Amino acid sequence: MTVVALSRLAPEATPGPHPAKLESLLPEFGSRTLPVQPTLELERLYRKQRLAASYRLFGRYGFDMGGAGHITARDPELTDHFWVNPLGVHFSRIKVSDLMLVSHHGEIVVPPVKTKARLNRAAFAIHSELHKARPDVVAAAHAHSLYGKAWSALGRLLDPLTQDSAAFYDDHALFEEFSGVVLDTSEGEKIATTLGHRKAIILQNHGILTVGQSVEAAVWRYIALENACQTQLLAEAAGQTRPMPAEVARHTAGQVGTEVGGFYAFQPYWDVVTEEEPDLFD
Secondary structure, eight states: OOOOHHHHHHHOOOOOOTOOOOOOOOOOTTOSSSEEEEEESHHHHHHHHHHHHHHHHHHHHTOOBTTEEEEEEEEESSSSSEEEETTSOOOGOOGGGGGGETTTSSSSSESSSSOOOOOOOOHHHHHHHHHHHTTTTTTTEEOOHHHHHHTTTOOOOOOSSSGGGGGTSSSSSEEEOSSSOOSSSHHHHHHHHHHTTTTEEEEETEEEEESSSHHHHHHHHHHHHHHHOOOOOHHHHSOOOOOOOOHHHHHHHHHHEEEEEEHHHHHHHHHHHHHOOOGGGG
Protein backbone atom coordinates (compact mmCIF):
# COMPACT_ATOMS: atom_id res chain seq x y z
CA MET A 1 0.00 0.00 0.00
CA THR A 2 1.28 3.44 -0.93
CA VAL A 3 1.14 6.02 1.81
CA VAL A 4 0.76 9.61 0.61
CA ALA A 5 1.62 12.43 2.97
CA LEU A 6 -1.29 14.73 3.65
CA SER A 7 0.87 17.69 2.66
CA ARG A 8 1.00 16.27 -0.87
CA LEU A 9 -2.79 16.39 -1.08
CA ALA A 10 -3.19 19.85 0.38
CA PRO A 11 -3.60 22.74 -2.08
CA GLU A 12 -0.50 24.77 -2.74
CA ALA A 13 -0.16 27.62 -0.32
CA THR A 14 -0.63 31.03 -1.85
CA PRO A 15 1.62 33.83 -0.69
CA GLY A 16 0.01 36.36 1.60
CA PRO A 17 0.03 40.09 1.04
CA HIS A 18 3.30 41.95 1.41
CA PRO A 19 3.65 42.95 5.08
CA ALA A 20 4.13 46.61 4.13
CA LYS A 21 1.04 46.81 1.91
CA LEU A 22 -1.68 49.22 2.99
CA GLU A 23 -5.07 48.07 1.79
CA SER A 24 -7.34 50.51 0.01
CA LEU A 25 -9.69 52.69 1.99
CA LEU A 26 -12.89 52.61 -0.02
CA PRO A 27 -15.41 55.48 0.06
CA GLU A 28 -18.94 54.75 1.15
CA PHE A 29 -21.32 54.03 -1.72
CA GLY A 30 -22.61 57.32 -3.10
CA SER A 31 -19.92 59.34 -1.30
CA ARG A 32 -18.39 62.34 -3.01
CA THR A 33 -15.36 62.51 -0.70
CA LEU A 34 -12.25 60.35 -0.55
CA PRO A 35 -11.13 58.76 2.73
CA VAL A 36 -7.70 59.43 4.20
CA GLN A 37 -5.43 57.47 6.49
CA PRO A 38 -5.56 58.29 10.23
CA THR A 39 -2.02 59.75 10.35
CA LEU A 40 0.14 61.81 7.99
CA GLU A 41 2.79 59.08 8.01
CA LEU A 42 0.29 56.44 6.90
CA GLU A 43 -1.23 58.76 4.29
CA ARG A 44 2.26 59.43 2.90
CA LEU A 45 2.99 55.71 2.66
CA TYR A 46 -0.45 55.09 1.14
CA ARG A 47 0.19 57.61 -1.64
CA LYS A 48 3.71 56.32 -2.27
CA GLN A 49 2.50 52.73 -2.60
CA ARG A 50 -0.17 53.76 -5.12
CA LEU A 51 2.43 55.83 -6.96
CA ALA A 52 4.87 52.92 -7.26
CA ALA A 53 2.05 50.63 -8.43
CA SER A 54 1.02 53.24 -10.99
CA TYR A 55 4.49 53.28 -12.52
CA ARG A 56 4.30 49.49 -12.78
CA LEU A 57 0.95 49.83 -14.56
CA PHE A 58 2.40 52.39 -16.97
CA GLY A 59 5.17 49.92 -17.71
CA ARG A 60 2.62 47.18 -18.41
CA TYR A 61 0.67 49.42 -20.76
CA GLY A 62 3.79 50.40 -22.69
CA PHE A 63 3.56 54.03 -21.61
CA ASP A 64 7.32 54.13 -21.16
CA MET A 65 9.32 55.97 -23.80
CA GLY A 66 12.96 56.37 -22.92
CA GLY A 67 13.26 58.85 -20.07
CA ALA A 68 9.92 60.51 -20.82
CA GLY A 69 6.91 60.41 -18.53
CA HIS A 70 6.27 61.08 -14.88
CA ILE A 71 3.60 60.63 -12.24
CA THR A 72 3.71 62.74 -9.10
CA ALA A 73 1.96 62.60 -5.74
CA ARG A 74 1.74 65.58 -3.39
CA ASP A 75 3.11 64.95 0.08
CA PRO A 76 0.26 65.16 2.65
CA GLU A 77 2.36 67.06 5.20
CA LEU A 78 4.82 69.09 3.11
CA THR A 79 2.16 70.13 0.66
CA ASP A 80 4.57 72.15 -1.50
CA HIS A 81 6.59 68.96 -2.12
CA PHE A 82 5.82 65.97 -4.30
CA TRP A 83 7.02 62.39 -4.73
CA VAL A 84 8.33 61.34 -8.14
CA ASN A 85 10.43 58.64 -9.79
CA PRO A 86 14.18 59.03 -10.31
CA LEU A 87 15.29 59.43 -13.90
CA GLY A 88 16.77 56.29 -15.43
CA VAL A 89 14.77 53.58 -13.63
CA HIS A 90 12.31 51.76 -15.88
CA PHE A 91 8.68 52.14 -14.87
CA SER A 92 8.31 48.37 -14.52
CA ARG A 93 11.06 48.33 -11.85
CA ILE A 94 9.94 51.22 -9.65
CA LYS A 95 9.65 50.42 -5.93
CA VAL A 96 8.39 52.54 -3.06
CA SER A 97 11.99 52.97 -1.91
CA ASP A 98 12.94 54.39 -5.33
CA LEU A 99 10.62 57.37 -5.01
CA MET A 100 12.10 60.72 -4.04
CA LEU A 101 10.62 63.81 -2.44
CA VAL A 102 11.15 67.06 -4.38
CA SER A 103 10.39 70.61 -3.28
CA HIS A 104 8.80 73.22 -5.53
CA HIS A 105 12.27 74.74 -5.80
CA GLY A 106 13.63 71.58 -7.40
CA GLU A 107 15.53 70.32 -4.35
CA ILE A 108 15.65 66.58 -3.71
CA VAL A 109 14.67 66.59 -0.04
CA VAL A 110 14.39 62.81 0.42
CA PRO A 111 16.48 60.82 -2.09
CA PRO A 112 15.83 57.23 -3.19
CA VAL A 113 17.12 54.56 -0.81
CA LYS A 114 19.38 52.76 -3.29
CA THR A 115 19.10 54.24 -6.76
CA LYS A 116 20.84 57.42 -7.86
CA ALA A 117 18.83 60.59 -7.20
CA ARG A 118 18.40 62.08 -10.64
CA LEU A 119 15.51 64.46 -11.24
CA ASN A 120 13.76 64.63 -14.60
CA ARG A 121 13.82 68.38 -15.29
CA ALA A 122 10.70 68.19 -17.45
CA ALA A 123 8.87 66.45 -14.61
CA PHE A 124 9.83 69.28 -12.27
CA ALA A 125 9.02 72.06 -14.74
CA ILE A 126 5.53 70.73 -15.44
CA HIS A 127 4.44 69.14 -12.19
CA SER A 128 5.73 71.77 -9.78
CA GLU A 129 3.61 74.40 -11.52
CA LEU A 130 0.56 72.12 -11.66
CA HIS A 131 0.76 71.40 -7.96
CA LYS A 132 1.24 75.11 -7.21
CA ALA A 133 -1.73 76.18 -9.32
CA ARG A 134 -4.09 73.43 -8.15
CA PRO A 135 -4.08 72.88 -4.36
CA ASP A 136 -6.88 70.34 -4.87
CA VAL A 137 -4.67 68.13 -7.06
CA VAL A 138 -2.96 65.28 -5.22
CA ALA A 139 -1.50 63.60 -8.31
CA ALA A 140 -0.67 64.30 -11.94
CA ALA A 141 0.23 61.81 -14.67
CA HIS A 142 1.97 62.38 -18.01
CA ALA A 143 3.69 60.05 -20.45
CA HIS A 144 4.47 59.79 -24.16
CA SER A 145 1.96 57.03 -24.88
CA LEU A 146 1.27 56.17 -28.51
CA TYR A 147 -2.35 57.17 -29.02
CA GLY A 148 -2.15 60.25 -26.84
CA LYS A 149 0.76 61.48 -28.95
CA ALA A 150 -1.03 60.63 -32.19
CA TRP A 151 -4.16 62.51 -31.14
CA SER A 152 -2.13 65.47 -29.86
CA ALA A 153 -0.75 65.96 -33.36
CA LEU A 154 -4.25 66.86 -34.60
CA GLY A 155 -4.56 69.88 -32.33
CA ARG A 156 -8.16 69.09 -31.33
CA LEU A 157 -10.24 68.29 -28.29
CA LEU A 158 -11.89 64.88 -28.10
CA ASP A 159 -15.52 64.38 -29.07
CA PRO A 160 -18.00 62.56 -26.79
CA LEU A 161 -18.14 59.45 -28.97
CA THR A 162 -18.57 56.83 -26.23
CA GLN A 163 -19.63 56.53 -22.62
CA ASP A 164 -15.97 56.33 -21.59
CA SER A 165 -14.81 59.35 -23.55
CA ALA A 166 -17.77 61.38 -22.25
CA ALA A 167 -15.99 61.41 -18.88
CA PHE A 168 -13.80 64.14 -20.37
CA TYR A 169 -16.59 66.14 -22.00
CA ASP A 170 -16.14 69.86 -21.37
CA ASP A 171 -13.46 68.91 -18.82
CA HIS A 172 -10.23 68.77 -20.83
CA ALA A 173 -8.15 71.48 -22.46
CA LEU A 174 -5.81 71.90 -25.43
CA PHE A 175 -2.36 73.45 -24.99
CA GLU A 176 -1.19 74.59 -28.41
CA GLU A 177 2.16 76.24 -27.65
CA PHE A 178 4.63 73.39 -28.20
CA SER A 179 8.17 74.78 -28.12
CA GLY A 180 10.33 71.73 -27.43
CA VAL A 181 11.09 69.75 -24.29
CA VAL A 182 9.59 71.51 -21.27
CA LEU A 183 12.58 72.48 -19.16
CA ASP A 184 11.50 75.88 -17.88
CA THR A 185 8.92 76.45 -15.16
CA SER A 186 7.43 79.30 -17.19
CA GLU A 187 6.27 76.70 -19.71
CA GLY A 188 4.87 74.59 -16.90
CA GLU A 189 3.02 77.65 -15.64
CA LYS A 190 1.43 78.13 -19.07
CA ILE A 191 0.31 74.49 -19.10
CA ALA A 192 -1.17 74.85 -15.60
CA THR A 193 -3.01 78.02 -16.66
CA THR A 194 -4.46 76.33 -19.74
CA LEU A 195 -5.50 73.27 -17.71
CA GLY A 196 -7.39 75.53 -15.32
CA HIS A 197 -9.94 73.64 -13.21
CA ARG A 198 -10.14 70.69 -15.61
CA LYS A 199 -9.07 67.08 -15.12
CA ALA A 200 -7.01 66.60 -18.30
CA ILE A 201 -5.10 68.41 -21.00
CA ILE A 202 -3.92 67.55 -24.50
CA LEU A 203 -0.42 68.92 -25.09
CA GLN A 204 -0.27 69.55 -28.84
CA ASN A 205 2.60 67.69 -30.57
CA HIS A 206 3.52 66.25 -27.18
CA GLY A 207 0.98 63.97 -25.50
CA ILE A 208 -1.61 63.93 -22.74
CA LEU A 209 -1.72 64.74 -19.02
CA THR A 210 -4.29 64.07 -16.30
CA VAL A 211 -4.77 65.16 -12.69
CA GLY A 212 -6.83 63.98 -9.75
CA GLN A 213 -7.55 64.37 -6.06
CA SER A 214 -5.95 60.96 -5.54
CA VAL A 215 -3.21 58.99 -7.23
CA GLU A 216 -5.86 56.47 -8.20
CA ALA A 217 -8.07 58.99 -10.02
CA ALA A 218 -5.19 60.69 -11.87
CA VAL A 219 -3.75 57.40 -13.12
CA TRP A 220 -7.09 55.86 -14.06
CA ARG A 221 -7.89 59.03 -16.00
CA TYR A 222 -4.63 58.73 -17.91
CA ILE A 223 -5.45 55.16 -18.91
CA ALA A 224 -8.98 56.23 -19.86
CA LEU A 225 -7.84 59.30 -21.83
CA GLU A 226 -5.31 57.25 -23.78
CA ASN A 227 -8.10 54.79 -24.59
CA ALA A 228 -10.40 57.63 -25.67
CA CYS A 229 -7.71 58.94 -28.03
CA GLN A 230 -7.29 55.46 -29.51
CA THR A 231 -11.04 55.04 -29.88
CA GLN A 232 -11.54 58.29 -31.74
CA LEU A 233 -8.59 57.67 -34.03
CA LEU A 234 -10.05 54.26 -34.95
CA ALA A 235 -13.60 55.56 -35.33
CA GLU A 236 -12.61 58.46 -37.58
CA ALA A 237 -10.44 56.15 -39.69
CA ALA A 238 -13.48 53.91 -40.22
CA GLY A 239 -15.90 56.63 -41.28
CA GLN A 240 -18.17 59.44 -40.17
CA THR A 241 -18.56 59.57 -36.40
CA ARG A 242 -21.74 60.46 -34.50
CA PRO A 243 -20.95 62.28 -31.24
CA MET A 244 -23.61 62.19 -28.55
CA PRO A 245 -25.68 65.35 -27.93
CA ALA A 246 -24.16 67.87 -25.52
CA GLU A 247 -26.81 67.34 -22.83
CA VAL A 248 -26.29 63.56 -22.92
CA ALA A 249 -22.50 63.96 -22.82
CA ARG A 250 -22.74 66.34 -19.88
CA HIS A 251 -25.05 63.99 -17.98
CA THR A 252 -22.77 61.02 -18.67
CA ALA A 253 -19.71 62.95 -17.53
CA GLY A 254 -21.42 63.52 -14.20
CA GLN A 255 -21.92 59.76 -13.90
CA VAL A 256 -18.53 58.40 -14.96
CA GLY A 257 -16.09 61.30 -14.61
CA THR A 258 -16.09 61.88 -10.85
CA GLU A 259 -13.15 61.67 -8.46
CA VAL A 260 -14.71 58.75 -6.60
CA GLY A 261 -15.47 57.02 -9.90
CA GLY A 262 -11.83 57.28 -10.92
CA PHE A 263 -10.75 56.01 -7.51
CA TYR A 264 -12.92 52.90 -7.81
CA ALA A 265 -11.94 52.26 -11.43
CA PHE A 266 -8.29 52.03 -10.36
CA GLN A 267 -8.88 49.32 -7.73
CA PRO A 268 -8.91 46.19 -9.99
CA TYR A 269 -5.60 47.30 -11.53
CA TRP A 270 -4.15 47.85 -8.06
CA ASP A 271 -5.26 44.38 -6.97
CA VAL A 272 -3.65 42.66 -9.96
CA VAL A 273 -0.33 44.48 -10.01
CA THR A 274 0.21 44.28 -6.24
CA GLU A 275 -0.58 40.57 -6.17
CA GLU A 276 1.68 39.76 -9.11
CA GLU A 277 4.51 42.19 -8.29
CA PRO A 278 4.69 42.56 -4.47
CA ASP A 279 8.34 43.65 -4.68
CA LEU A 280 7.04 47.15 -5.52
CA PHE A 281 6.44 47.60 -1.78
CA ASP A 282 10.14 47.17 -0.98
